[in-house]
Amino acid sequence: MRYTLRQLEVFLACAHHENVSRAAESLNMSQSAASAALKEFEQQFELRLFERTGKRLRINELGRQLWPRAEELLERAQELEQTLATHRELGSLKIGATLTIGNYLAASVMARYMEEQPGTQVQLEVANTAAIAERVLNFELDLGLIEGEINHPDLEMIPWRRDELVVFCAPSHPLAERKRLADQDLINATWISRESGSGTRQTFDRAMSGLLPHLHILLELQHTEAIKRAVETGLGISCLSRVSLADALKRGSLVELQVPQRDLRREFYFALHRQKYRSAGIKRWLELCRQA
Known part of the structure; x- marks a missing residue:
């Protein structure tokens, strides 16, 4: 295999932060090491994934096409690592919820999920529909629980319950x-x-x-x-x-x-990126929401 998971981590961090220094900081590595990893990744395949404007990186069309595939591959690798390390089927989740759902419905689902898997981490971010959808699209959240209707080609909107x-x-x-x-x-x-x-x-x-x-x-x-x-x-x-x-x-x-x-x-929806890997944790969370 000509690339490493570390190179994918650097690529994704640069895509998120649009800056090598901030990407390196998020990965707890030096700026020079992050720059070298990204450069080597591009040179190995003779491609360019970003446009450089000063210190800012703007992901290009090729990079945008690679982004969801890299996210999925890295998530599968992290899930495997978690299973090997803890012998648990379900992993940590980053959930986004709109205010009504986050304040009145999500807490009970989160409690059941964590009760099933003691020690599992669940991060719950509460914001409005537009903000949650944006973070799901940027792979910053595993899935969103939203009240509004969002039409975006990269979002899969799954009806959850009526309201x-x-x-x-x-x-x-x-x-x-x-x-x-x-x-x-x-x-x-x-x-x-x-x-x-x-x-x-x-x-x-x-x-x-x-x-x-x-x-x-x-x-x-x-x-x-x-x-x-x-x-x-x-x-x-x-x-x-x-x-x-x-x-x-x-x-x-x-x-x-x-x-x-x-x-x-109206309807409440699950919002997932179409290219997002559906881990065992995500699938179980959806099941618990439907049971609630």
Whole structure:
């Protein structure tokens, strides 16, 4: 074999960081050793994988074609090493989840996964749909659990479970006693919403088609708990996943508002890179999510 796994590690680190120094630092090696490994890798096959602009490396088309294959090969090698070293079938995972899923669903799945394999590491990153999708595309996450719909040729979107958004307000709000809200009520209301780029906002915008230009959105917040607190204080009404509102609705600290003329249904998805190697750990995580 003319190349080494170390050379692949250097290539992938350079692709991620676009800089040899940062790539070397991430691999705990010297800059000169990383540069030499990348240079030797390219020279062995008489090819160029990056365009050099000062200290910055820009991966070219050939490098982009090689990237997912190198990721898959290295992951298989790491999985084999982990199995040989620990005699475990499942490995460590880097999971990305959107805020609703990360805050209200992912923790229980993570607990079951780690209970099955004591000592296994699971990193959970919580961000909005756009950020999670980007990190999956860059192979920085093994898979994403997202609320929004993403159309990208390199992403495989697998339906997971159904969800719906709920329009809600504080018990003291003037709309709390209404049995049903008309579109004019939605236009007249003051809204507290999620930020653009979130799956919840995507579903909300779609559901409010035709009304959006007329809605008064007072605040855009990134966190569901902050939105719930703002609504509880009477700042306005909002629209979030029923999953995130279950306890508050049961306690009566928030009140559901009926908007039957607006379709607030949606899907939760698994987002995986099409070239991502489906390790035993990834497959088991998907199974546990479906069972949850």
